[in-house]
Amino acid sequence: MVMKTRIAIIGAGIIGVMIARFLVEKGINDIVLMEKNYPGSGGTFRCATGIRASFTSPEHVEMMKRSIELWPMLSRQHGFTYRRDGYIWLLSEEKHVEMFKKIVKFHHEYNVPTKIVIPEEIKEMVPTLNTENILAGVYDPLAGKADCFKALLNTLEYVKNKGVKLLTGTNAEKIIIKGSKAYAIVTNKGVIEAEKIIVAAGYGSKKILKNSGIDVPLENLPKHALITEAYKPLFKPLLIDWSTASYIIQVIHGGFLIGANMKEEPDTIPRNRIDYLYLAVKIWSKYFKWLPYTRILRYWTGYYVMTPDHHPILGPHPKIENLYLATGFSGHGFMMAPSVGEVMTQYILGEKLSVPIAKNLELERFEKGEYVKEIAVFG
Numbered sequence: 001m002v003m004k005t006r007i008a009i010i011g012a013g014i015i016g017v018m019i020a021r022f023l024v025e026k027g028i029n030d031i032v033l034m035e036k037n038y039p040g041s042g043g044t045f046r047c048a049t050g051i052r053a054s055f056t057s058p059e060h061v062e063m064m065k066r067s068i069e070l071w072p073m074l075s076r077q078h079g080f081t082y083r084r085d086g087y088i089w090l091l092s093e094e095k096h097v098e099m100f101k102k103i104v105k106f107h108h109e110y111n112v113p114t115k116i117v118i119p120e121e122i123k124e125m126v127p128t129l130n131t132e133n134i135l136a137g138v139y140d141p142l143a144g145k146a147d148c149f150k151a152l153l154n155t156l157e158y159v160k161n162k163g164v165k166l167l168t169g170t171n172a173e174k175i176i177i178k179g180s181k182a183y184a185i186v187t188n189k190g191v192i193e194a195e196k197i198i199v200a201a202g203y204g205s206k207k208i209l210k211n212s213g214i215d216v217p218l219e220n221l222p223k224h225a226l227i228t229e230a231y232k233p234l235f236k237p238l239l240i241d242w243s244t245a246s247y248i249i250q251v252i253h254g255g256f257l258i259g260a261n262m263k264e265e266p267d268t269i270p271r272n273r274i275d276y277l278y279l280a281v282k283i284w285s286k287y288f289k290w291l292p293y294t295r296i297l298r299y300w301t302g303y304y305v306m307t308p309d310h311h312p313i314l315g316p317h318p319k320i321e322n323l324y325l326a327t328g329f330s331g332h333g334f335m336m337a338p339s340v341g342e343v344m345t346q347y348i349l350g351e352k353l354s355v356p357i358a359k360n361l362e363l364e365r366f367e368k369g370e371y372v373k374e375i376a377v378f379g
């Protein structure tokens with residue numbers, strides 16, 4: 001079978017779906033969106049749903065700020081919940097308080113309204129929190145969360161109604177390049193010829209591109225999470241315990257989702273870590289005495305698709321025409337998806353980028369050694 005389309009997108013995670021959505025809004029609907037498994041089955045349905053602009057590189061801050069402008073409009077248009085419930089970093093060491101004072105100053109330069117808060121203020125926002133060992137916190141009122149399931153599925157339904165063809169169970173094996181132009185995709189179901197090809201396949205991007213003779217520096221880092229049954233709303237912000245780099249969030253559906261850092265090697269075969277449950281509950285039951293009495297519903301392993309500078313690869317391939325990349329979100333692809341959808345659409349249509357600094361995220365930076373710099377490595 002040979003199919004022809006104007007635009008082919010590989011990967012129906014939040015990134016592929018958002019790219020399709022922004023293209024559709026420009027009147028382009030001759031799009032094939034292919035997915036080897038089912039939509040959302042990669043990182044997207046395994047994520048903690050957090051959204052923030054409080055990063056430490058101008059590239060991340062600007063892309064996330066634009067996303068935060070777009071999330072409310074998208075949630076209204078596609079009918080899913082998005083809320084600005086905030087983030088709080090809990091700091092229990094003096095050196096961390098000093099470091100975050102610098103980070104807050106950096107945020108203010110970019111109009112991200114974070115502030116240092118004292119334990120009493122944290123207690124007001126999170127009444128059942130044990131603040132005994134907390135010296136201070138950093139509060140980000142602009143941060144929030146969204147329903148990752150409906151954000152993807154409702155947006156997907158919208159683009160399908162506008163004519164986008166979703167092909168599930170379709171594994172993109174390689175891209176055919178003629179001369180210096182990407183021309184078609186070989187899949188398990190046949191060949192798809194396209195004027196433009198966008199690779200948004202998470203870690204799968206590495207294999208597709210490798211089979212096509214293109215190397216991208218991606219690593220797949222296992223990350224574990226658990227969620228409890230749903231409870232009535234108890235606190236709004238996502239909380240980060242900075243000393244262990246772990247977080248807890250009461251997601252839109254009411255469950256408490258915990259992500260705790262475990263030592264893992266990249267690119268390992270997925271395996272369950274039963275010791276994760278003990279670690280996650282141990283960290284957070286110091287803060288919440290009620291936590292051991294909640295009922296854990298699910299535990300899962302997902303991945304952060306990492307690049308060497310922990311920033312995504314976005315934009316056209318520097319040497320191959322008609323080939324575009326949107327991958328390597330290093331743990332922050334859900335929150336960034338709206339601005340990625342917008343910027344990728346602008347690249348494809350040859351328009352001015354709404355976030356000009358996104359240019360720094362092109363693949364070429366690794367070859368040139370122009371890695372994106374952060375003032376501190378941060379969540």
Ligand SMILES: Cc1cc2nc3c(=O)[nH]c(=O)nc-3n(C[C@H](O)[C@H](O)[C@H](O)COP(=O)(O)OP(=O)(O)OC[C@H]3O[C@@H](n4cnc5c(N)ncnc54)[C@H](O)[C@@H]3O)c2cc1C
Pocket residue numbers: 010011012013014015016034035036037038039040041042043044045046047048049050051170171172173200201202203204205208223224225259301302303304326327328329330331332333334335336
């Ligand atoms: C535990 C955990 C917590 C997280 N928390 C957050 C958070 O709070 N906020 C945030 O912003 N991010 C978070 N993330 C990261 C976030 O989930 C990802 O960055 C985001 O989902 C990436 O979206 P994507 O569309 O690039 O990738 P994916 O969702 O992985 O989608 C890629 C799709 O491509 C498909 N695919 C792969 N290979 C092929 C192929 N050869 N052919 C066809 N299809 C293919 C896959 O099946 C998949 O569906 C978290 C991740 C984890 C694991």
